[in-house]
Amino acid sequence: MHYIILCLILFSMGAFGVLYRRNILIIFMSIELMLNSVNLLMVYFSALHNDQSGQVFVFFIMAVAAAEITIGLAILVMIFRHIGSIKIDSLKNLKW
Amino acid sequence: MMEFVWLIPGLPLLGFLILSLFNKYIPKSASGYIASAMLLGSFLVVLSLLIPAVSGTLVAKEPFVLFNWIQAGNLNLSLSFQIDNLSIWFMSIITGVGFLIHMYSISYMHDDEGVTRYFSYLNLFIFSMLLLVMGSNFAVMFMGWEGVGLCSYLLIGFWFKNQNYNDAAKKAFIMNRIGDLGFLLGMLLIYHQFGTLEYTAVFEQVSKIINPNEISGVLLAITLLLFVGAMGKSAQIPLYTWLPDAMAGPTPVSALIHAATMVTAGIYMIARSNVLYSMAPMTLDIIFVIGTSTAILAALIGLTQTDIKKVLAYSTVSQLGFMFMAIGLGGYSAGVFHVTTHAFFKALLFLGAGSVIHAMGGEQDIRKMGGLMKKLPITSITFIIATLAIAGIPPLAGFFSKDAILALAFEASPLKWGLGVFAALLTTFYMFRMLFLTFFGEFRGTQHQKEHLHESPLLMTIPLMILAALTLLAGFIEIPHVFVHEGSNWFSHYLAAAHVPLLEASSISASTEFVLMGSALTLVLLVILSTYIIYVSKKTLPASSESDLSALDKLSYNKFYVDELYDTIILKPIAFFSDIFHNIIEKNFIDRIVNFSGKSIQWSGKTIRFVQSGDVNTYTIFMVIGIVVILFLNFIL
Incomplete structure (x- = not known):
């Protein structure tokens, strides 16, 4: 039960981080936080139900997250080279 | 010969397809010959049917089924042809006179830029008309009926660069549509009542009706609606005004519409469905009234027209009125007989008028003609023959057909006879007025036109001569019984084989009939004489401007408004x-x-x-x- 609450708190921190932080790097970290809170929950449930597949999933998610972060950081570098800033507010050209 | 029946409409259709699809590749001079050859082919096939039909050896068979057309639920329509004495007769007129008109057109239209288009329409026209008379059910007839309306539109508006001509074409089309709606409704009502559209099945059911009063209302509605269709096609009051305007088309087209095709459709349709009409005496009365009033009204308008083609147009309307008069009196065969003779002399008149217009370089006003007799001998003589025929001078065709109608009228009541004679006298007057003004007296055109005057080429005069011969001879197929002891009324007997009722031998005695003929003839001769005095001896000319006309003349000149x-x-x-x-x-x-x-x-x-x-x-x-x-x-x- 405590694990669930811990995961909820972690996930909410991540979500709020994504919504309120301006720095893209921080937003990335918050996304990681959300992913990992879910991972933690999976491991907990896997132990609870005595079922290994939950842990297998966690490995998959970690692999995918690593790949995603790699691409994300690459894009981030490109953005910084282009506009000299990694503030999310500065990316406002895609509008009506 | 029955196997080749499909060739009759097939050849003109083929001609239409060739001429319209390969319009650009066919030399202009060849198109007329292609179209005429197609028609000659189908005329020959018709002839091979006409000969056994006339000699009485044609075996009346079941309708010739070409293919199943529509099959849905209880509706079972086939594209099939009714080959009997009536349809063969009409087919002969259509292809025969049609062929002569095609031949004439080759010369008449030779320098027109749209000559290929012209001949393709002409072939389509003949095709539609053949479909109309050959169909063995009302649906096929309706298809032809619509096709004829379309072709008349195309041909009347042939010179489409002139807006007036386009308007005339539209008028013809719309007027016909009104009639067509009546025909369509009548057809649907027939299907509703009898569950089939095949002639034989419908007429068999009708003839089996024991108590006609039971469905007299439906029959009245059917016959009236079909007659509305006939009014449109055959130009009867109130739908006749398109026909005089139809003069906008080339002159041979007028001849085709007025003589061989189109306007005879209404007569054919009623003669074909005579079983229905005989069951609805009230419709016959209405037809008689409309026919008579059309005959007289159109003749009155014809009295003062100055355009040579307009006079002929009103004359056609008036003669059609005559035919409906005959039908209204129950004389279906007399009506068809008049169609026949009229086809010959009216085609002749129109083609003659075309020859005159050709010689005059496009001038159509009879006030500017005169004295053409010397310059156009063949045209004049054939024109005179046709005029004598339409006036009813024996022994020309018109005499016999008109006499047959008048005898019927007298049998009904002397008043009806009087009306018929009155219309005939008016006809005589305006026809001779036109004849005298055009061919007699002094030439009144310009000097330039006078030098230009010439007889038309052989290709134009040969059809005139053939038609003149037919006009001279056609009357003898229906000799009244008062003249001969045996073999009288051959044509009625011929049609009786196609279930057109044979009217019982006239109840009027031979002497009465001779008196009737004699008095009608005397009156006609008197009218001719007075016309001669007015227009040849006194050289009266119709007033050149409208303001010089008297009130009555003005009324007539303006077509009664x-x-x-x-x-x-x-x-x-x-x-x-x-x-x-x-x-x-x-x-x-x-x-x-x-x-x-x-x-x-x-x-x-x-x-x-x-x-x-x-x-x-x-x-x-x-x-x-x-x-x-x-x-x-x-x-x-």
């Missing part, structure tokens, strides 16, 4: 209501609804697009809210 009347009571109200609907309903309601739907979308787009701000934070907030809402709805509710 019928066009103006239609304009006032039909067109003006329609235009008025269209205007109202356009200005009020259309502009204020329909337009606004349509514009509103467009504008509202534009407005909402303009407003909502600001949601797309480009701010990633806003998007993510919306996304999270969205996910929360979906989860909420999914799990909590």
Whole structure:
């Protein structure tokens, strides 16, 4: 039960981080936080139900997250080279 | 020969397809010969049917089925041909006279730029007309009926660069559509009542009716509706005004429409469905009244027309009235007989008029003609023969056919006979007026025209001569029984084989009939004499401007203002209501609804697009809210 609450708190921190932080790097970290809170929950449930597949999933998610972060950081570098800033507010050209 | 029946309409159709699809590749001079050859071919096939039909060896068979056309539920329509004495007779007129007109057209139209188009329409016209008379059910007849209407539109508006001609074409088409609607409704009513459209099946059912009073209402409606169709096609009051305007087309077209095809469709249709009509005596009375009034009204208008083709046009309307008169009296065979003789002499008159117009370099006003006898001998002589025939001088064709109708009328009542004779006298007057003004006296045209005058080439005069011979001889197929002891009324007996009722031998005695003929003939001769005095001896000319006319003449010259009347009571109200609907309903309601739907979308787009701000934070907030809402709805509710 405590694990669930811990995961909820972690996930909410991540979500709020994504919504309120301006720095893209921080937003990335918050996304990681959300992913990992879910991972933690999976491991907990896997132990609870005595079922290994939950842990297998966690490995998959970690692999995918690593790949995603790699691409994300690459894009981030490109953005910084282009506009000299990694503030999310500065990316406002895609509008009506 | 029955196996080749499909060739009869097939060849003109083929001609139409060749001429219209390969329009550009066919040399202009060849197109007329192709079209004529097609028609000659189908005329020969018809001839091979006509000969056994005339000699009485034609075996009346079941309808010749070409293929199944429509099969849906109880409806079972086939494209099939009814080959009997009646349809063979009409086929002969259509292909025979049609061929002569084609031949004539080769020369008449040789320098027109659209000559290939002209001949392809002409072939299509013949095809439609053949379909009309050959069909063995009302649906095939209707197909031909519509096709004829279309072709008349195409041909009347042949010179489409002239807006007046286009209007005339549209008028013909619309007037015909009104009639066609009647025909269509009548046809549907037949199907509703009898469950089939095949002639034989329908007529068999009708003839088995024991108590006609039971369904007299339906029969009355059917026959009247079909007659409305006939009114449109055969130019009867009130739908006749298109026919004089149809003169806008080339002259051979007028001959084709007026003599061989189109206008005879109504007569054919009624003669074909005579079983229905005989069961509805009230319709016959209405037909008689309409026929008689058309005959007289059109003749009165014809009295003062100065355009050579207009005179002939009104004469056609008037003669058609005569035919309906005969039908109204129950004399179907007399009506068809008059169609036959009329086909010959009216084709002759029109082609003769075409020859005159050709010689005059396009001039159609008879006030500017005169004395053409010397320059156009063949045209003049054939024209005189036709005029004598239409006036009813024995032994020309018109005498016999008119006499047959008048005898029928006298049998019904002397008053009807009187009306018929009156119309005949009017006919005589305007025809001789035209004849004298055109061919007798001094030439009244310009010097240039006078030098240009010439007889038409052989290709034009040969059809004239053939038609003149037919006009001379055609009457002898129906010799009244008062002249001969045996072999009288051959034509009626011929048609009786196709279930056209044989009217019982006239109850009037031979002496009465001789008196009738004699008095009618005397009156006709008197009218000719007075016409001669007026237009040849005294050299009276129709007034050159309208203001010189007396009140009655003016009334007739302006066609009794019928066009103006239609304009006032039909067109003006329609235009008025269209205007109202356009200005009020259309502009204020329909337009606004349509514009509103467009504008509202534009407005909402303009407003909502600001949601797309480009701010990633806003998007993510919306996304999270969205996910929360979906989860909420999914799990909590």
